[in-house]
Amino acid sequence: MKNIRNFSIIAHIDHGKSTLADRIIQECGSVTERELGSQMMDTMDIEQERGITIKAQSVRLNYVKDGEPYILNLIDTPGHVDFSYEVSKSLASSDGALLIVDAAQGVEAQTIANVYLALDNNLELIPVINKIDLPAAEPERVAEEIEEAIGIDATDAVLTSAKSGIGIRELLDAIVERIPAPVGDPDATTKAIIYDSWFDSYLGALALVRVFDGEISKGQLVKLMSNNEQHQVLDLMYPHPIHKIKTDSIKSGEIGIVVLGLKDVGAVNVGDTLTDAKNPCAEPVGDYEPAKPFVFAGLYPIDTDRFEELRDALDKLKLNDSSLSYEPETSIALGFGFRVGFLGMLHMEVIKERLEREFNLDLIATAPSVVYDVYLTNGDMVQVQNPSELPEVQKIERIEEPYVKATVITPSEYLGNIMTLLINKRGIQDKMTYLNEERVMLEYSLPMNEIVIDFYDTLKSISKGYASFDYEPTDFKEGDLVKLDVKVAGEVVDALSVIVPRSSALSRGRTLVKNMKELIPRQLFEVAVQASLGNQVIARETVKSMGKNVTAKCYGGDITRKRKLLEKQKAGKKRMKSIGKVQLPQEAFMSVLKMD
Template sequence: MNPLSRIRNFSIIAHIDHGKSTLADCLIQTCGAISEREMTQQVMDTMDIEKERGITIKAQSVRLSYQYQNETYILNLIDTPGHVDFSYEVSRSLASCEGALLVVDASQGVEAQTIANVYIALENNLEILPVLNKIDLPAANPERVIEEIEQTIGLECNQPLCVSAKTRLGIRELLERIIMQVPPPKGDPNAPTKALIYDSWFDNYLGALALVRVKEGAIKKGQRILVMGSNKNHEVLGLLYPHPIKQQQTEEIACGEIGIVILGLKSVTDIAVGDTMTDFKNPTKEAISGFEPAKPFVFAGIYPIETDKFEDLRDALDKLKLNDSSLTYEPETSIALGFGFRIGFLGLLHMEVIKERLEREFDLSLIATAPTVVYRITQTDGSTINIQNPSELPPEQKIAKIEEPYVKATIIVPSEFLGNIITLLNHRRGIQEKMEYLHETRVLLEYLIPTNEIVMDFYDKLKSCTKGYASFDYEPYEYREGDLVKLDVRVAGEIVDALSIIVPKSKSYDRGKELVVAMKEIIPRQLFEVAIQASIGNKIIARETVKSMGKNVTAKCYGGDITRKRKLLEKQKEGKKRMKSIGKVNLPQEAFLAVLKID
């Protein structure tokens, strides 16, 4: 059995696209955990979407062994997602480690996400090793990047590790540095079992699996364990050491180690991420602190395009929740779209990924409404309610105030694009908190921005106005009162509930005008005129009209008196009037996406 002194638990933290998954592949191969034949690119990323987009969505772990000075060391590598939407997984993963490799691209330098993840690592008191990756690139500038790390993060870089995961340069030195500098885990092997669940997923053959880090004691096969958050006990049916391809069975996961616990459960709700496992007969006195469920941040309605597929969508969501415990959803109905679900997401990327997985893995055609955030409404009778859907907003006369959530955004941008960024942030009602030059060519900005302003297309606009060079990170901050109104869209006099949005009063006229102009292009012409109106309450603030299709009813009149033609035209006019009063307009799918496109 490995004593604690020969175990090293570490993770890799970095901004998106700084070579984190490539470095993980390289470490796995150097330690000989996967043969050349079995090796694939981004071996830790198991989903197709992860490989296609080049992002990590699920945190993955692998147990490696490495020979150093005639001793065998166990290295547990915990790969973390880099994107802000999955920072909840990052914080759990880092709570399971003693060290972290801070990977910075030697050509790009420190980015917004690098800073955000370093702060999580510092809160967990981890030993941080700065690693400069992509050192083989012609544009690499290690001196400037080292200066940035020291100035921005405040980490000393006396002996920075310069590696190239692509060419395997400096990888053995990196492994030796991990063994020498990352502290071994602490813990009492004889104390009652105490383990942190830092990931869980569903396997079709084994049921719900929990990935745990044993802090004290050990978990043995056949032991009865208690999950402290749900207060339920289960028998341990099997134990595995994590590996991307072939997991190795074991009889026990010892103190300080990382492993997978098989409990044979049919759902992952009983083993929530961040919960504590302990021995049922001899439980530990207190759970590992810091556990709180993931809070959804952005809400959107998702509806099947074919209305009879509602039950299929429900089944798909139930199955997807097995693999993604952060997903929350409840049924909702819309007059325009029928039956669907209101789904809570951790962020916009999370929303995109979930919608894509539902469509791909379960063969569904879906339509998503504009994403919204949670507003806090104080009513005139003093009560407060939270709403996610604009259609839930009480009548104007019953509202005392509306509060909206704000985020604290960190943006790092080349100084030449500073003017563009500040214009964009002012347009999005941003409030500047801090601005400092990291280097003569790079500026760090801290802004408070209403969440509603970033959930639509903020990231795209940020990238396009900085030619893709800006990096962006955010965290929820607080609620603030806003002068907000509900903007409705009426088609042929009827309110389309799925197109309602909550907007600042100052922007409502412009937003309403843009929306009706966009809708006019999308709605197909009918045999009668269709009025498209934007309204706040009963007040119409913008209108466009879709002209009727012309039908030449006088074509069959050859000569004769003008009154014959007039009679036919009058008859057509009457018919159109009657059609208008009973006519229904079918809105195409693009109409619901028009809300997302306006700015």
């Protein structure tokens, strides 16, 4: 055990974390030159295309220092704020972490958030200043920023360039010297934590575990402590980026993959403790907090017959992404689907894209919303995720909405624009700190409702991509909120309803119907698109009909013949308008997201 090191890599998005992981794997000689690809730990198509890490990945590496062999278990974690749950799972199974900071960009908001997660888990942190070969690199300034913003000593930070391979050997030596070896009792009964899981078409549900005490052996009867189910260990493997390495046992302090042959995807829960069935351990390993979804949206199959396929797809995806939560719901406009809880907007985009790619589904997503606490006049309190579930106005005493503590780090030249954006989003300033002459850290209290839609995109565009943003939920506060409905041809489209502050309801209603007018295809009859608060219509646009008045066969003779024909057509159009159905395209549902 003294020669094992379990460590994670934490960083803000785009600070070179995945490239550094590639260099570490290459330096340890775990893959041949022929097998080496870029971003080896990012195995999904979406990760490769977008250049982001979505799923934490583990790999076991062999390293020799001063003639002594070491086993390094590396866990690469995502950098985006929406995937911080993946980071927290990985840190719970590590003994140390590499804190990677870009030598040109310096400390960012997510860097600080991830450091606090690491400190909560009592991990040994090694600061690493990456990209030192860039022309704009300022390692000394960044080291000062790490000390100023985070409060950890950066005098012995490791200087690296993952792209050109500078400082990788020194980094591996620092890992061996500075990260503590795992502690545990190899002779005690089996005690291991499941910190990740996924579904394999041939092997069923797989569990990635970190063993704290004892060992897991092939053929052993093990028990899952959360549901007391017993299963036999069919196979054991060590994780590897290309080919998994089979083994007969996973010993104390090691990480590995356990094959239990489970076809029921719900049987393996991340955060569960695995122990020996005949001689179980007394206490589970810590308690994992289940992820709390912040953003809710409806997902509906375009082909309504594929509802069951969507259910199976969500079941399998939940095994791979334990922060996902969902329940069935129905919509008058869209039929049967699921109300799905996400950790943020990027998480929602990624899940929808993965469902469409990996399971070959065509989906419509409704406008995202957050959870509201609605206090009724009879003293009850109900939680509302879907705007269409909001009780009638006369029954509501008050509505409380969730607030978050938002941290924004920005170059000072964009400060004015960013403060204007935060004020427009109903933000309240708590703190403003100058990290140095050029960079400012802002802390604001913001309603969650204001950041779920396009806040991140707007922030990036007004700061030319330099500002970084992180948030954590705080509490619920009362808000003056109303439900904005959209009527198309006189019918309320429940999937387009949104809850908005009363002060911005009029402008948002106008923008929404304007967007909708452009998107709804022209029919043979006029279509009215209205935005309303309850029964009060606050904005209206009309989609003109495309049908012409046909008088081709009516030439010559009295004018009354032509009038009679036109009257007959007018009556037909009126009847069509009263019974006609309007098919809304997918873009109409997305227009709600782009109201600014």
